[in-house]
Amino acid sequence: MVEFVHASLLAIQAYGTLGLVFALAFHWRGLSRLDQGSRGAGLGFRWVITPGVVALWPWLAVRCWRTKQVGSFAEGPHASAAPGRLRAAHGLAWKALAVLLPLAVGVALWWRPIDPSSGDVTESLPRTAAPGSPDASLPPQPHQPETQRSH
Amino acid sequence: MSTTYRAIDWNRQKRRYDLTLVVLVALVFLSFMGVSLLRSTHITAETLLIRGSAVTALLLLHVILAIGPLARFDPRFLPLLYNRRHLGVTMFFLALVHSVFATVQFHALGDESPLVSVLTAYRQDYNVFASGGFQPAHFPFEPFGAAALVILFLMAATSHDFWLRNLGAGFWKALHLGVYAAYGLLLVHVAFGALQSERSPAYPLVLGLGFVVIAGLHLAAARKEARLDRAELGAEQDGFISVCRASEVREGRGRVVMARGQRVALFRQQARIFATSNVCRHQGGPVGEGQIVDGCITCPWHGWNYQPEDGCSPPPFQEVLETYNIRVIAGHVWLKATANPLGTRCAGSLVDDR
Ligand code: HEM
Ligand code: FES
Numbered sequence: 001m002v003e004f005v006h007a008s009l010l011a012i013q014a015y016g017t018l019g020l021v022f023a024l025a026f027h028w029r030g031l032s033r034l035d036q037g038s039r040g041a042g043l044g045f046r047w048v049i050t051p052g053v054v055a056l057w058p059w060l061a062v063r064c065w066r067t068k069q070v071g072s073f074a075e076g077p078h079a080s081a082a083p084g085r086l087r088a089a090h091g092l093a094w095k096a097l098a099v100l101l102p103l104a105v106g107v108a109l110w111w112r113p114i115d116p117s118s119g120d121v122t123e124s125l126p127r128t129a130a131p132g133s134p135d136a137s138l139p140p141q142p143h144q145p146e147t148q149r150s151h
Numbered sequence: 152m153s154t155t156y157r158a159i160d161w162n163r164q165k166r167r168y169d170l171t172l173v174v175l176v177a178l179v180f181l182s183f184m185g186v187s188l189l190r191s192t193h194i195t196a197e198t199l200l201i202r203g204s205a206v207t208a209l210l211l212l213h214v215i216l217a218i219g220p221l222a223r224f225d226p227r228f229l230p231l232l233y234n235r236r237h238l239g240v241t242m243f244f245l246a247l248v249h250s251v252f253a254t255v256q257f258h259a260l261g262d263e264s265p266l267v268s269v270l271t272a273y274r275q276d277y278n279v280f281a282s283g284g285f286q287p288a289h290f291p292f293e294p295f296g297a298a299a300l301v302i303l304f305l306m307a308a309t310s311h312d313f314w315l316r317n318l319g320a321g322f323w324k325a326l327h328l329g330v331y332a333a334y335g336l337l338l339v340h341v342a343f344g345a346l347q348s349e350r351s352p353a354y355p356l357v358l359g360l361g362f363v364v365i366a367g368l369h370l371a372a373a374r375k376e377a378r379l380d381r382a383e384l385g386a387e388q389d390g391f392i393s394v395c396r397a398s399e400v401r402e403g404r405g406r407v408v409m410a411r412g413q414r415v416a417l418f419r420q421q422a423r424i425f426a427t428s429n430v431c432r433h434q435g436g437p438v439g440e441g442q443i444v445d446g447c448i449t450c451p452w453h454g455w456n457y458q459p460e461d462g463c464s465p466p467p468f469q470e471v472l473e474t475y476n477i478r479v480i481a482g483h484v485w486l487k488a489t490a491n492p493l494g495t496r497c498a499g500s501l502v503d504d505r
Contacts, residue, residue, distance in 0.1 A: 002263075005270045035317055037156045044158030045313070052308035059318060084412075086324055086435065087376065093331040094369055101338050101362060108287045108342035109355055 019054035022061065026053055030064045156313055168234045172241060179207045201252045202345075208245035209341070211238060212334060216365045220372035222451075226440070229451050236310040239330075243300075243307035250300050253293075269293050292344035299336040302329040315434065324435070338362070382409045391478055391485035397502045398482065400424055405448070407439035411488045414439070415475055418448055418459050423499035425459035426475035426486055432464075438472065448472075461496045479503075 027046055031038045038045070053060060159165075183203045187194055215238050221228040258268035270293075306327055315323045338358065346354055385393030394408040400419045407429050408415050414429035416439025427448065429439045436452030443449065447456035447465060457464055462472035473490035479500040491497065 002267065002271050005267050009266060009270075035156075035313065037316070038313070039155065041156040042158065045156045045311075048158045048311055049313050051304075052311075052314055055305060055308055056318070059322075063317060085321075086328075087373075089325065089328055090369075091373060093328060094366065094373075097331060097335050098366060101335055104339050105342040105346075105355070105358070108290070108339075108346060111285050111287050112347050113286070113288055 016054060019057040022057040023050055023053040026057075026060060026064070030060070034060070034064055034067055156311070164230070165234050165237070168230070169237055172237060176207055176211070176241060176245070179210060180204070183207065197252055197256050201249055201256060204245045204249040204252070208242050208249060209337060211242040211245065212330075212337070213361050213365060215239060215242065216330065216334065217368055220368035223372045223375060226451065232452055233454070239303075240307045240310060243303040246300055246303055250296060253296075269297055287343050288347040290343040292340050292342075295336045295340040296344070299333040299340065302333040302336070306330060306333075312433075320435065334365075379407065379414070380409065380412075385483075387488075388485070390487055390489070391476075392488050393483050394486045395484050396482055397424060397479050397484050400484065403443045405439040405441055405443075407437060408484075408486065410475070410486050413488075413490070415486060416441075416448070417477075417484060417486075418443055419502065420446070420459050420499075422502050424477050424479055424484055424502055425497065425499040426477050427457060427459070427462045427472040428475075428490065430472075431455055432470040432472065460499060461494060463494060 027050075031046075161169075180203050183206050184199050187199055187202065215235060218228060218231045218235055218238075222232045254265050254269055258265040261268055263271075271291075306329060309318065309323065309326060318326070341358065342355075346358075387393075392410055394410065394415075395406065395417070397419075400406045400417045402419050402422075404419065406417045408417060414437075416427050416429040416437075418425050418427070418439075420443050427438060429437055431438050431450040431452065433450065433453055433455045436450045436455075438448060438450050438457070441449045441451040443459065444456075446458070448459050449456055455464065455470065456468070457470070457472050460474075462474045464470040471493045473493060474495050474497045475490055476487035476497055477500040478485040479502050482503075484500075
């Protein structure tokens with residue numbers, strides 16, 4: 001698990017680095033070719049879109065490449081999302097939430113440990129000590145009882 | 152629909168909006184801190200910051216999710232929708248503050264790098280079945296928060312209209328549907344995280360209430376939409392469908408009707424009725440729920456303009472809505488079910504109410 005996360009983070013780092021390099025090139029040449037609206041746009045606009053350029057650079061790269069092939073590719077002023085499909089996706093998202101969320105939160109609450117002090121335990125917040133830190137050997141919640149509600 | 156992009160297209164209304172937003176966020180944050188300090192004086196500044204930013208962000212997410220359906224029911228909520236993206240970006244930054252401080256507070260001291268520590272079940276005893284029975288308190292809730300943060304980042308980073316245009320409206324909208332995934336991930340994050348140690352019944356009650364209200368609003372809005380889609384077709388003649396009475400379209404106002412599965416916006420201006428597509432070229436807003444301002448159809452969501460007679464945005468803008476042919480006969484509006492080619496001029500049909 002830890003190896004997998006290490007590898008994934010490394011991959012994300014590489015992706016982000018490529019994204020940064022792409023962003024430089026994009027601001028230099030690609031942007032004004034891709035979208036007429038960016039001609040004459042100020043530095044503020046360029047800053048605002050940069051996080052997205054770094055995150056979504058493959059999409060923009062494809063767009064830039066296709067623009068070169070067919071002249072102009074930036075979404076014409078006549079395109080719009082298909083509202084019917086969108087409503088369907090929206091409905092599906094809510095159906096999934098309506099089932100999964102009560103289930104997940106229910107499980108989390110039903111089996112949660114019985115509160116020994118049955119009072120305010122706000123102070124117990126730092127319950128996730130990092131490994132290697134002095135109190136890493138303590139149980140995650142010092143106040144947590146060993147006994148669980150039996151269901 | 153500016154022809155040249157700007158970082159933020161601020162105008163007076165948006166400035167007022169943002170100022171109100173900042174003041175309200177600060178008020179919620181401060182009240183949370185005040186209540187927390189009243190409940191316990193041992194709480195540290197970091198903990199206050201971690202919890203305060205998290206609670207404010209989650210509250211803001213509820214507001215964001217409620218605005219859409221509310222605006223469908225009552226136009227008085229439309230001004231909130233107008234600048235919703237600033238709510239989203241503000242929420243992302245609050246969530247970022249929470250995530251960064253939580254990561255530093257709980258994961259920076261170990262010998263594993265903090266991010267790896269957040270994303271893995273960084274403790275040997277972080278095992279939900281460690282001592283026999285199922286223990287939700289040992290469930291790794293933090294990766295859920297991290298996943299939500301990634302979604303919120305992508306949405307905030309692509310909130311500028313540049314992205315709508317250059318990712319394509321379909322992809323952009325799909326990306327922004329991610330807000331529901333983020334909401335789900337966050338409820339899991341809180342249920343298996345804070346709710347395991349926080350015993351006040353108010354917490355789960357408030358979360359549950361939030362869910363019921365948001366889900367209820369969306370359900371009610373979906374029913375309203377479905378009713379519109381099921382609206383019965385009137386009589387049909389030479390490709391024209393009878394859609395409503397002319398008196399149902401008020402001067403300067405719009406009305407949405409159905410024609411063979413398509414939503415069409417009717418508008419009345421100077422005693423003429425015009426018809427255009429109901430789907431705004433910006434973010435697909437319901438054009439027909441808007442009104443005519445200075446002679447132009449104005450989308451209720453962010454105010455994009457279209458001329459009623461040809462569906463074109465006034466120059467220098469280039470967006471165009473399809474127009475539909477109309478006939479008003481004996482006080483009834485008849486609509487040609489197929490749209491005209493883009494840019495077709497239609498004189499509209501004169502209404503004789505007298
Ligand atoms: C890397 C990402 C994140 C990490 C490491 C993280 C970590 C934590 C931790 C350690 C807690 C305290 C749990 C407890 O009291 O037992 C917490 C609570 C919470 N988190 Fe996160 N979180 C992350 C992302 C997020 C995001 C994006 C949100 C969005 C709003 C969020 C919302 C909350 C809320 C509402 C709480 C409960 C606050 C309270 O104590 O009242 N978290 N998180
Ligand atoms: S959807 Fe934004 S102006 Fe119409």
